Amino acid sequence: MVSHRNSIRFLEYIEPDLMALFEDFHRGSLALNRLNFGNITLIPKVGDANRIQQYRPICLLNVSFKIFTKVATNRLVKVAHKIIRPSQTAFLPGRNIMEGAVVLHERFMNYIRKNLTGLFLKLTSKRLMIRYTMRMKGFSHTWCDWIRSFVQGGNVAINVNGQNGSFFQTMKGLRQGDPLSPILFNVVADMLAIIINRAKVAGKVNGVIPHLVNDGLSILQYADDTVIFLDHNLEMARNMKALLLTFIRVKFFCFGQAKECENDYSELFGCRVGTFPFRYLGLPMHYKKLRNSDWKTIEERFEQRLSGWKGKLLSVGGRLMLINSVLSSLPMFMLSFFAIPKGVLKKLEYFRSRFFWQNDQHKKKYHLIR
16 A cells, blocks of 8 residues: 555656646647547446346546546536536535435325325436536536547447457447546536426426425436426426436336326336336335335345355454455445344344354354354
C-alpha cells in the first residue's frame, strides 16, 4: 500500500507531465482518443449465465484517461445538487439508496390503509441523449465538447477467458468503470423528472399523495431504475405514455378501482401486470409482511458461499474470518429495511454453525457450542 508521503514524492516526478497534458487539453490540442482505451471484462450477474444479457460489462480504462474523467466528475459533483432533482437518489453525496425504497414502501401502505386507487409503472431506460441534455441543463459548449470527447471515440477490447480480442471503437454510450458515467447518467435521467414536472404544471398529469409531498409524487429514480406514480385516469395515462418514449415499460401495478381497468392499462403501456413481491433496488417489495420463502435468495447465497471444499481447505481461524467478514454482511442490506423472521434467522445460524464445526457437509460432527 502506497503511503501518503510516498504519493507526494511521486507527484513531484509526474506533476510536470500531468499538468502539460491538462494544458493541452484546455487548449484543445490534446488527442484524448489516443488515451481513451480499455478492456471490457464480462461479470456474470447470475449463476450458470448463458446469454449475453446475463453478464455485466465492466470497462477497465487506461489510468491516464481516468485522471481526466475523475477531475471532470469532481467538478460536476459540486453542482450536482443544483441540477439534479431530489427524486434521483443514486451516486450523489448526501443521498441514500434506501430513500427510494422507503418512499415506495410507504406509498404501498398508503394505498392499502386508505383504500386509495391508482397505479405505478416500473421502467428502465433505453437510450440517453447526453449532449442535448447537457445543453438543456445550461452547460457551455466547451463542457459539452469535453463530455463528448470522454464518451465518444474510445477503443476497447473484450476479455474472454483471459485473452483480449481486437480493439474496436466505441461511438456512444456510458461505460461501467468510468468515474464520470454515474454522474452523467444522473444528469441525463433527471430530464424525465423535469419533463413530468412540466406536464404537471400544464395539467396533463397529476402527482399522487399531494397532502404528503408538495405538488404530489410522480417519480422515483435510482440510476436507470425508475418508478412512475399515476392516478387512475386513462386520459392522463395516455399523456404519460407520450413522455416515456425513451424508456422500456417493464411492468405495472394497480390498486383499488384501477384493478378493474388492468387490461386497458396493459394494452396502453404495452407491458404486463406485475405480481408481488417484486424486486426494487435489490429488495423484495410487498404491501404485506414478507414470508419466509421471500428470503430464499439470502439462504441460497449462504449455501453457495459455504461449499464443503472451502471448509476443508480453511483452518479454524480462516473459517471464523470468512463467517464474520463475509457471510455476516450478506443479509445486511435486507436487514436494514426488513425485520428478519425467526425461522430464517435460525436457518442462517444453522448454516454458519455447520460450516464452522463440521466443515465437511457429508460427515456429521458435534457442535461444541450451541
